[in-house]
Amino acid sequence: MSQDELILRRFESGDSDGVWYLHRSASQDVGVCGPEGAWEDDLRNIEEVYIGSGGDFVVAHIGLRLAAMGGLKPFDDDVAELKRMRVDPIRQRRGLGRTVLRELESRAVALGFKWIMLDTTTIQVGAQRLYESAGYVRRREGMLHGYAVIFYEKRLTRHDDSA
Template identity: 90%
Template sequence: MSQDELILRRFESGDSDGVWHLHRTASQDVGVCGPEGAWEDDLRHIEEVYVGSGGDFVVAHIGARLGAMGGLKPVDDDVAELKRMRVDPVFQRRGLGRRVLRELESRAVALGFKWIVLDTTTIQVGAQRLYETAGYVRCREGMLHGYAVIFYEKRLTGQDDPT
C-alpha cells in the first residue's frame, strides 16, 4: 500500500454503510461479533455520538475501499475513549491501524484531551500489541458484553501538566 493511495479524513454521512460493513467484517474476523444489538447503536449515529459530542471519527480509504476507522468519544473534558478501531482484514499488518491511531491521538490533543482510554478483548492480540507499542498502559481487566477485556490508558503529550 503506497502512501498516496491512503486518504485519511473525518467521517461523512456517505460513509455510514461502509463503516457498518467494516465493523461487522473486522469483528467477525477476530471472533468478537455476536448478534446485532444496542451496543452497536453508536455506529448508527456517528455524527451525534462522536463528532457532535466534541470527539471525532476518522475513516481511512484506500482507493474506493474503506480500509480502517476509529473514533474518539469524550468521557469528560480531559479524557476521550478510543472506540471502534477496525481494520479491514485485507489490509491488516500494513500499518493502517497505527496510522489511524496516530491520527486520532493528534486530533485528541487538538481537541484538548489529556488522556485516551480504551478497551480491547483478550483474544485480540494484534490490537493489544498495537496499543502497547504505541504507549498505552494496561490498567485492569474485566468483562464487557460477555467478553473478557483489557482496559488501557495513555497520557497524551503536548498537553500542559497542571501539577
C-alpha cells in the same frame, strides 16, 4: 501499500454503510461478532455520538474501499475514549491501524484531551500489541458484553516546539 493511495479524513454521512460493513467484517474476523444489538447503536449515529459530542471519527480509504476507521468519544473534559478501531482484515499488518491511531491521538490533543482510554478483548492480541507499542498502559481486566477485556490508558503529550 503506498501512502499516496491512502485518504484519511473525518467521517461523512456517505461513509455510513462502509463503516457498518467494516465493523461487522473486522469483528467477525477476530471472533468478537455476536448478534446485532444496542451496543452498536453508536455506529448508526456517528455524527451525534462522536463528532457532535466534541470527539471525532476518522475513516481511511484506499481507492473506493473503506480500509480502516476509529473514533474518539469524550468521557470527560480531560479524557477521550478510543472506540471502534477497525482495519479491513485483508489490509491488516500494513500500518493502517497505527496510522489511524496516530491521527486520532493528534486530534485528541487538538481537542484538548489529556488522556485516551480504551478497551480491547483478550483474544485481540494484534490490537494489544498495537496499543502497547504505542505507549498505552494496561490498567485492569474485566468483562464487557460477555467478553473478557483489557482496559488501557495513555497520557497524551502536546507537541509544542516553543517549550
